[in-house]
Amino acid sequence: MKSKNSMTQEERHIIENLFEHWTYVGEKAGLITMAPRYKAVIPDGSDWPKRVFEVAGPEELAPIAAQIKAGVLPDAVTFTESQAMEYEHTLSSAGFGAKMRLQGMIIYLRENPPAEESGDVQFSLVTNAAEAAVFADIAAQSFNYRVDGAIVARLLHQEDKIKVFTGTYKGAAACSGVIYYDNNGNAGLHFIGTLPDFRGKGLAAAMTTRLLRECVADGKRYCVLHASKAGLPIYSRLGFEPVKEVITYALSL
Incomplete structure (x- = not known):
């Protein structure tokens, strides 16, 4: 580039x-x-x-x-x-x-360690095609565009590069998130989404916190993402700083 x-x-x-x-x-x-x-x-x-x-x-x-x-x-x-x-x-x-x-947006994890996780959401690493289909459905409804579970399934079991998560709220699948570790040693958060019926319950912040804790455990210093207007205040509260637009x-x- x-x-x-x-x-x-x-x-x-x-x-x-x-x-x-x-x-x-x-x-x-x-x-x-x-x-x-x-x-x-x-x-x-x-x-x-x-x-x-x-x-x-x-x-x-x-x-x-x-x-x-x-x-x-x-x-x-x-x-x-x-x-x-x-x-x-x-x-x-x-x-x-x-x-x-x-x-x-970017966060410096050493200077802004993530908070403790919320106990209201249970997080699971996606490990098979059926779970990938659930993730794809959450992501598609969250962002209002088509997501193919078969593509997501091809990304599984490569946790040194990519981790795919879903979150459940009171036993129901409710939110999604992805971490991608690039060749520069940085982490990026992608596909942080919440189903419409579960919005307003802090699930996006809870998923982001869980992903940040994964990044810290894996020794990353920088974590980046690109935020919508709706997501901007959530990520700002968690310590992300705005840089330039995508x-x-x-x-x-």
Whole structure:
């Protein structure tokens, strides 16, 4: 990814964890396209992780737009904020507009150790296809897009790189969360979701705390995530600090 010099170290931690996570999922599921100057994950029947990313330069945007129009690539191209600002004119010229903005955040675990876990939620590491299907259903309802349990199942039993969790509240499956450990030694939290019927009970904070405790136990110093507006106050209370946005663009057809 070009233009690293325009990013802070914290911004690099965030976007590199996310892009490496998508690459890892795409490779394990056999769904990744490794072009010379970008990557894409193109799942069939799933919206996750349906992205174009690691675009090497602005000159790639017009050809990517043409392939999106031809139905070859997904209409979702993701950048970190510094790169998006640098490419702003070219993105507009190629027909792209911002579709989704998430707040990149980071926590320094040595300075902000996680609290004790809530006793109201029981957490389980996902270990088989049936549990992966439950996770996928929670995630799909939480984020309102399709998640394929078969893709999730391909990520299991690789806990040195990725850990997939569900949480139950009063015996009912209610929340989800994923940790991804990247090649730089950093942790990233992904897919922290709560079923609509269980919102307002602190389950997102409880899941995040559990994942952070896993990161500490595994010796990680930095943990990153990208937050929606609804999640931002939750993660801020837990000690995460905002850095730069993660912005996904789509063609303005």
